[in-house]
Amino acid sequence: MxxxxxxxxxxxxxxxxxxxxxxxxxxxxxxxxxxxxxxxxxxxxxxxxxxxxxxxxxxxxxxxxxxxxxxxxxxxxxxxxxxxxxxxxxxxxxxxxxxxxxxxxxxVWRLAGLPEPKPLLTTFTLGADEPAAMAEAALAYGGARALKLKLTGDLDLDIARVRSVRAARPECWMAVDANQGFEADALEPLVAALMDCGVALLEQPLSRGREADLEGFNSSIPIAADESALSLQDLDGLVGRFDTVNIKLDKCGGLTEAIAIARRARQLGLDVMVGNMVGSSLAMAPAFLLGQLCDVVDLDGPTFLAADRRPSVLYADGYIDCPEQVWGHRAPSTAPIATRLQY
Missing domain, CATH: 3.30.390.10 (Enolase-like, N-terminal domain)
Known part of the structure; x- marks a missing residue:
């Protein structure tokens, strides 16, 4: 047919x-x-x-x-x-x-042999800004239980950003994402400051191609690979350098390879994280299924949009849930775009 x-x-x-x-x-x-x-x-x-x-x-x-x-x-x-x-x-x-x-x-979850979906604790991301502005943004995510802060590689400013957000939200689990912004000589002071602030995960501190610089670096905080882990073929090279792999469906080319990466990562002793490029609920739904296999979930993409699709994923009390009619089961609604998101 x-x-x-x-x-x-x-x-x-x-x-x-x-x-x-x-x-x-x-x-x-x-x-x-x-x-x-x-x-x-x-x-x-x-x-x-x-x-x-x-x-x-x-x-x-x-x-x-x-x-x-x-x-x-x-x-x-x-x-x-x-x-x-x-x-x-x-x-x-x-x-x-x-x-x-x-x-x-x-x-889809049953067809793929995945666990039956349940709501997942997700991080909510703060874009890089002045420390006070990031603290204010953290407070605006009143229901969030987990935050992820974007850093820029300016060590002093980044440390000030983390300290400001931590002071505003002392109760939240916290990760930081450097998006390849640092050089190797900044790792030691960066990690020390992050430890003082109770940060639980450091994502992609160095540029892709500089993975070997992490060999022998004994970090007190787990380090996650994002840009260094594009697809399944990158996975073996993460061992001894990273602790966690951040899987994004756009990087690896879909749910099929994402599931294979998650399962191979477990075999290699790596923790598993699911992330996203900013998109609508239609993009989050397959990643939500992958999230059922993951230790860390970062699926807040639709919260950045002026409008999302309908039906949409749901955010409540720091969790993301994805009703089955969003994708992968029932016929979708004919209304493609909803009104502005409410938090």
Whole structure:
């Protein structure tokens, strides 16, 4: 049975500019893929990976190389061989999971052999800003139980940021994300200051390609690999350098490889984290299923958007929950965009 292949490009505005090391974002451009056989449909949303040049034109071009195969019934296994890890493969893979689940009459989690989904404690991310502004933002996340702070590599300013947020929210679990912003000689004073502030996780302090600089560094805080862990092939090289791998579906090319990474990470003795590129609830839903296998969950992407899709994931008391009708089971609502998010 041939499939129709629909592609839409959407630019989802953020409520305010979002700052990380070396970048400022004001919107989240996404590609939405829909596959339909006339009776069942499947959807996937991808943002790509900005620091790899995997943007909307790149994703669109990649999709065109497999469009005919998709229309002819390409499987998820065939997709893994047809495209490398990228945003386009993520969108296609998620769409295939959903249409396959509908055809089988079971939810995606069951089809994938994952645990039955339950609400997950998620971090809420604070963009890099002046220390007082970040403390104010932390207070605005009144229901949050876990926070993640973006750092920029300015050691003194970053330490001030962490101290300010910790003073404002002493009860929260806290992680920091450097987005490759530091040099190796800053690790020791950075970790010492983070320890003093009760920070529980340090994400990607050094640039991709500098992983060997972490060998022999005895960190008192677990270090997570993000940009250093793009796909399954990077995983073995993390051992002895990182403690945790941050899996993002846009980086690794979909739920299929994400599940494989999580299971391989466990075999290697690594903890597992799920993260996201900023996107709507349609992008969070497959990652939420992966989150059932994870130690740390960072799925707050829709909270940065001026509007989300409907139906949407739910945030309450520091947790994310994903009703089954959002993706992967029942037919979606025809209303694509909801009103501005309320916190």
């Amino acid at each position: 041939r499939l129709s292949v629909g592609v839409a490009v959407e630019r989802l505005p953020l409520t305010k500019p979002f700052h990380i090391s070396g970048h400022v974002f004001t919107e989240s451009p996404v590609m939405v893929l829909t596959l339909c056989d006339g009776l069942h449909s499947g959807r996937g949303e991808a943002s790509g990976t900005y620091y790899l040049g995997d943007d909307i034109p790149a994703m669109t071009a990649a999709l065109e190389t497999v469009r005919d195969g998709l229309a002819s019934g390409m499987t998820r296994a065939e997709l893994q061989q047809a495209l490398p890890p990228c945003g386009a493969r993520n969108a296609v893979d998620c769409a295939l999971w959903e249409i396959d689940a509908k055809r089988a009459g079971v939810p």
